[in-house]
Amino acid sequence: MSGSLWLKPTTGQDTLPALPRPRPSWAAADPIDELTHRLEEVIAAAVHPDEIAAILESDGMTDDHIRLTYGRQDSFALAEDLYARVERRFPEPPGPPADPSHTGLTGCLLRGLVFALPGLAYVIGAPFLAGPPGALGLPAGTVPLLAGAVTGWVWNQALAHRAYSWLGLGDRRAAARTLLSGAPAGALAGAVVAVAAAGPGEWGAATFAAGQALYLAAATVLLVLDREKALLGALLPLVAGAPVAFWTDPPLAPRTALLLASLVAAVALALHALLPAGPRAEAGRTAPRLAASLPYGLFGLGTGGLVLYAAIGDVLAEGAGAPVAAPTAVALTLSMGPAEWLLYRFRGESLAGLRATTSARAFRRATATTLVLCLTAYLAVLLLLAVAGTLLWPGAPALGGLRLVSLLLIGTVLWAALLLQSFGAVLSAAVVCGAAAGAQTVALATGAGDPRLAGAAASGAAAVVLTVLGCVLLGRATAHRV
Template identity: 70%
Template structure:
């Protein structure tokens, strides 16, 4: 019957079946390909429904599954895939490193280098001896305070700019910002001190100029992580202050020790900048930080600096004498910045842990409030201890009365809460509240409406309540705690 047609079962004409040779390399089973592609996910699944959920999330519809894999739906396909791949449950991943872990020793070292410069006022007492000034403040207070506030404002903004460059990975640009900004800040502080000096206050203006140079050098060293160099530079001042308190020192020796520490700080800063400038930048092509971005941080430095100075002036009785800027309250506040920094890190670390452990927004807000209270309470306990220690060790320090201690603790509350808000990016609101509180105290002092020792607790208490409310509103949201 060669060349004829075959009749099929229903009498229709069909071609005969002719066996053909299979091509080399048979086509791969699409189900095997899918199992191989999803092997890790399938091996870790504890039930086929997990695989079905993954298939559906990948956009596999039932019609596509029937066409491509010959299975009725995603559940049937998932069962086949589950059966084809051996179970291999992955080991639990180790907990991620806590990005907010910080060494207590490093924070205490920073607090120490914040406070040790206060000993320079003890060593430089002969330069600051004289009658009360035109505002009734101790001799030389105005040029010293004006220079210090100028330095804090300038260097706080400069630090933010340099830290931003470091965050972008460009150490060279950070070094360039410090190399340009630090000398400008030193000159600016010296000129301000000279401009506001009264009759006979030229020695105090000279001391303030040295203070401006030191603040510029310290900013460089702290931003570049050279705290130990700064500690070494302050060693002559610390030793000289101890000797001057115990046995007394001739004025030329006092001046020489001050210049030795100042020269060492400037030399260490220059060496650190030389090292920073030698490294290649890694942020080429990316936009750098704008100058306007540093303004809120400069204002934050202004507000917090004025609050610390008002606390210092509060230690001096109205019309009294003494070096206000080296008062025990100011020393306690500056020394407490080390523990304050560590407690800020602890707050962020515990808040991060609470975010993982809590399952409801209310539970997280409650845990955050408790963490805030614990960390703030710990800081105030440290500040209180430093205040009592300063009262015992500081010659002629006022008694730690209830009003003075209350004002100091309220000021500490404002500073720590403001630093907390700043660490979460709310620097504008923190700067606004601190500047308003500091401005109110300065206005009361200048107009004679009240001494900081009596006005301070009221102003600081009001600012503390405002900042606490703002912190509760911000930090009670889980989205605020993203790393």
């Protein structure tokens, strides 16, 4: 039987179309009418039914759900019905529309600062990390520090995503409960892994790594709840003590006191931030899926591993006796503030290009140009930070040759990965970054060739893949839906 199942056939050529009769007062509401009312503004602004179909699919509507609930074959059929029910409206504001994702440069720089300042703890806590070379010929304490840090990054990235998901649903209580239970668990996991990875004579480093795990948990709480200024205040003891520890050799007691002061302050501020209950969400709201946070944990593993290997590259180049001489890693961490701001700039410029271009090809070209410009700006900032760090860091290896190439390649990988993550392609970014970090791990563990050269090759391949993915995925207009 051909034809649509939803059209009633006429009985003859002279049959007039039936007039729609009003729905009786006792009849149930039409679900399509309700959906139309809920999405009216979005439908009115759509220029094609496919835009509406993309919105329906992003909201999790499957074809089975659409057939059972709305009586349409799939999302495209339902989108065409919705498109026909609402008159087109394309209001133009008097000025450039505000970018809802916009944030100020000052806020991004503050976040970059609080990302980098914890590195001062390595300067103050250097005696905890002293000793003979450890595993794989690395400086003493490197392995437990790496193990604890990577564990914390993986756990806290996933935890932050889950808490942000609750906040996006308007349920601050659930976000606070998530952080209150997840942050201590992450701190414990990081400490246990660090202790397990410690070798003979590395118990000082294991203790330091346990404190690092606790700090990462507290910092995650404060950053998720937008308490960057409070976190900056907790880091002031490190800021005050690092210059003294850098140029002199104070006893162990004041060093320990400075470290504990910042750690206790961060934990206390995190607990205080969790106290306000906030509004209760609607009853019966579906909780975010746990599996949805897993790619973010893998993303933390990959990107964190790349930054750590940048630090290892500095240590290997300098031949330092402790894992503190890492100006490249400091530059990468500080650059995360400008990187975040440039991500917002990319989104804003892409939305402007979406309004200005008249063809898909022109939009792809405009998006690729914007991506290259933002990436170039980020690499320029990263280079300036690396030059400043090299000049200010006594005994730092020269910034040239393989070290410079590796820095720029890792910077490209990190910014391109963050860009893809911000547009929802977190799994692709996590896989590529994880593969690059894994290749460097294999090269370091096996001792096959120069690990710095292997790292540069892995980062170069990842940079090419992520840049191409960014141009392809973000060249689609549907990727920029606000």
